[in-house]
Amino acid sequence: MWEGLFRVGAGGQRTPISDRLRWKEIRLVAPVFAGDTIYAESEVIEKRESKSRPTQGIVTVRTTGKKADGTVFMVFERSALIQKREGSKDSEAGY
Numbered sequence: 001m002w003e004g005l006f007r008v009g010a011g012g013q014r015t016p017i018s019d020r021l022r023w024k025e026i027r028l029v030a031p032v033f034a035g036d037t038i039y040a041e042s043e044v045i046e047k048r049e050s051k052s053r054p055t056q057g058i059v060t061v062r063t064t065g066k067k068a069d070g071t072v073f074m075v076f077e078r079s080a081l082i083q084k085r086e087g088s089k090d091s092e093a094g095y
Contacts, residue, residue, distance in 0.1 A: 030073040037068040
């Protein structure tokens with residue numbers, strides 16, 4: 001269940017994530033029980049070019065996990081190494 005939330009928290013898209021670099025500010029603020037419906041909202045709070053990998057960038061997101069009634073149960077930030085559109089296999093193939 002949590003891995004699914006983290007995947008959605010990364011943007012819910014199929015952008016290749018090659019490395020999860022850092023997690024921080026992880027706060028579990030309310031309980032979650034079996035049967036609860038949960039959602040995630042993510043906001044990009046920082047992005048920059050990778051100094052060592054020219055075809056990738058580092059993106060930092062803040063993800064908030066919410067229950068169906070709007071109760072926030074988790075907040076965290078994480079950084080990941082993300083493939084850029086330019087130079088990706090998809091862009092080279094013309095997609």
